[in-house]
Amino acid sequence: MIRASAREFAENYIRPHVMEWDEAQTFPLDVFKKLGEHGFMGILVPETYGGSGLGYQEYITILDEISQVCGSIGLSVAAHNSLCTNHILSFANEDQKRFYLPKLASGEWIGAWGLTETGTGSDAGGMTTTAVQDGDYFVLNGSKNFITHAISSLWCGFDKCGQDWHQLSEEHHDSGINVLGSQFSILHPSYWIS
Numbered sequence: 506m507i508r509a510s511a512r513e514f515a516e517n518y519i520r521p522h523v524m525e526w527d528e529a530q531t532f533p534l535d536v537f538k539k540l541g542e543h544g545f546m547g548i549l550v551p552e553t554y555g556g557s558g559l560g561y562q563e564y565i566t567i568l569d570e571i572s573q574v575c576g577s578i579g580l581s582v583a584a585h586n587s588l589c590t591n592h593i594l595s596f597a598n599e600d601q602k603r604f605y606l607p608k609l610a611s612g613e614w615i616g617a618w619g620l621t622e623t624g625t626g627s628d629a630g631g632m633t634t635t636a637v638q639d640g641d642y643f644v645l646n647g648s649k650n651f652i653t654h655a656i657s658s659l660w661c662g663f664d665k666c667g668q669d670w671h672q673l674s675e676e677h678h679d680s681g682i683n684v685l686g687s688q689f690s691i692l693h694p695s696y697w698i699s
């Protein structure tokens with residue numbers, strides 16, 4: 506049933522336009538809203554946070570069906586569900602989960618995750634981005650590349666301070682930066698798509 510529903514989605518909403526999007530280099534935002542309506546933007550998120558509450562078998566099945574029609578959209582769905590949303594699900598505190606997860610799971614927000622830097626990818630310990638507390642704020646300093654959805658999304662980023670993982674525990678919803686506990690920080694770009 507999950508496979509059939511993902512296949513139907515891909516055939517109806519993706520396949521008819523896939524070459525047009527590819528040639529125009531367009532990001533089909535409407536499709537991501539529709540993916541949210543169908544429960545594909547919060548596949549692993551429990552229903553209490555507005556997600557579909559499914560497991561990894563279903564997650565892979567959905568990605569398989571979407572990616573057979575468009576690998577790019579498949580990658581986007583994977584980055585949103587796994588890289589951004591799942592890190593929040595795994596490591597955020599309860600308030601943060603209640604704030605972020607429903608909007609991510611519905612597709613209202615599109616998530617990104619910033620690990621890779623010019624000098625480091627697989628070697629995550631080599632990253633040089635830092636988050637330094639300055640009063641009520643954290644100043645993020647560094648650069649990231651190869652970040653899926655980098656210009657269109659809610660960020661869940663990695664930072665490092667000196668030789669140790671920076672332990673962050675506060676959040677500032679209105680500051681432009683939101684900080685999660687346990688090694689993660691989230692950046693709210695003012696230009697994200699809503």
Ligand SMILES: Cc1cc2nc3c(=O)[nH]c(=O)nc-3n(C[C@H](O)[C@H](O)[C@H](O)COP(=O)(O)OP(=O)(O)OC[C@H]3O[C@@H](n4cnc5c(N)ncnc54)[C@H](O)[C@@H]3O)c2cc1C
Pocket residue numbers: 580584588617618619620621624625626627628650651652653654
């Ligand atoms: C389509 C796409 C989307 C991406 N989206 C994101 C994203 O959303 N967020 C994000 O943070 N990053 C993203 N990335 C970046 C991706 O995570 C990195 O490219 C990846 O981690 C590899 O890092 P690297 O490019 O620095 O290569 P390297 O880590 O330098 O690897 C280069 C080569 O060395 C090999 N190698 C690495 N380490 C070792 C080792 N210890 N022993 C032996 N061999 C080794 C690798 O297998 C590879 O062949 C994306 C990349 C692509 C292609």
